[in-house]
Amino acid sequence: MxxxxxxxxxxxxxxxxxxxxxxxxxxxxxxxxxxxxxxxxxxxxxxxxxxxxMDILNALVKDDDGIVRHYVGAEVGSAYANDDFQPGQVFYNDEKLGDVHYRLNAYNDEIELKKTALDEEKPLALIKNEEVKMVTENGEIVFRTFLDDKNKSNEGYLYVLDEGEKYILYKRLYKKFSEPKPAANSMVSPIPSRFTDYVAYYYQEKEGNQIVEIPLKTNKFLKEFYVDNSKVLKEFMKSNDLDLENETDLVKILQFIAD
Structure with a gap:
């Protein structure tokens, strides 16, 4: 080691x-x-x-290079999944490297770290490495390469929602920034700058390496998972009042398919 x-x-x-x-x-x-x-x-x-x-933990963070990568002053919303620094632990594979305070910048797709939660301490950014993960009160955060709904390859931070016998379920939180727009005339209000929140879900077969976005429309979902008897699955979802866009329900649905 x-x-x-x-x-x-x-x-x-x-x-x-x-x-x-x-x-x-x-x-x-x-x-x-x-x-x-x-x-x-x-x-x-x-x-x-x-x-x-401490050597490896210090090496896995990088100092701010002075480049502004996000809009700090949006009038609506925030760049962060969690505005306050929260306690967590950094791991390299299964080896714990240390206790830290973190927050996820969902606009930059970057994890900021501090030793403490003090405002005066300057945050550092965790290096993006698939062998490094954050363990938090909200679950594990891992850096992965994945395919979106257009089959385009991306990489970023994902929350591990569930790890079953057949599938691993992930959640991605990301933000988009909209510039402010002045009022076109006196009859309408100006549009403020804002961060808009988005959520996407992904799955990985335990025996495979590819991580793929889950379509949340029922017909596309059934096609993605090659469910032989779609009538049974639809009845299961209906009888249990399950919604593909609800992450707790999505876990139950994937567990049902795996069984």
């Missing part, structure tokens, strides 16, 4: 914490891995002075 810490810190330093996913097949990573294993290596001596867990 120590070698993994070395490699991560080295490679994240080389890339200036650019947010790229670590590629362990990369030649530079392999060289760093080899060098870190050599007894007496300057790299090994350097890391002996630190706590490995």
């Amino acid at each position: 120590k070698t993994l810490f070395h490699t991560l810190v080295i490679m994240l330093g080389i890339s200036s914490l650019s947010g790229q996913v670590l590629n362990t097949s990369n030649e530079q990573v392999q060289v760093a891995l080899s060098n870190a294993q050599v007894e007496g290596s300057p790299l090994a001596n350097f890391f002996q002075k630190r706590t490995p867990m």
Whole structure:
């Protein structure tokens, strides 16, 4: 595990914490891995002075580069899924790296971190890596590549809603910003700038790697899941008053299909 810490810190330093996913097949990573294993290596001596867990956690955040990426002053709504910093834990795979305070910028698709919830502490951004996850009171937040309803590949943060025997269910929270519009005349009001909230759901088969957006219209949903006896599923949804757009109901529906 120590070698993994070395490699991560080295490679994240080389890339200036650019947010790229670590590629362990990369030649530079392999060289760093080899060098870190050599007894007496300057790299090994350097890391002996630190706590490995704090090394990797510090490497997995990046400082603000001064670029404004979101509109702070929208008159309606917020860029954040949670405006206040909330307690959470950062994990690398199943290894806990530390306790933090976080908030999800759903407009930038970025997780901001602090050691405390104090206003005066400057937030840092968690590096985007599929092996890194946040464990929070609202569940796990993971960084994944997924296909949207137009079959276009995207990447971003997803909440893990349910992990059943056959499917993993995810939720994506995202925001769109609308510029303000002045009143066309004295008879109408101006339109304020605003953030609008959106939610999408995705599923992954346990035996596959692809994460696909779930269509929330019944006919498209049935086609996506190749349900042989759609009449049975429709009756199940009707008798239990289930709605595809309700995430609790969606969990029950997928569990029913899996069974």
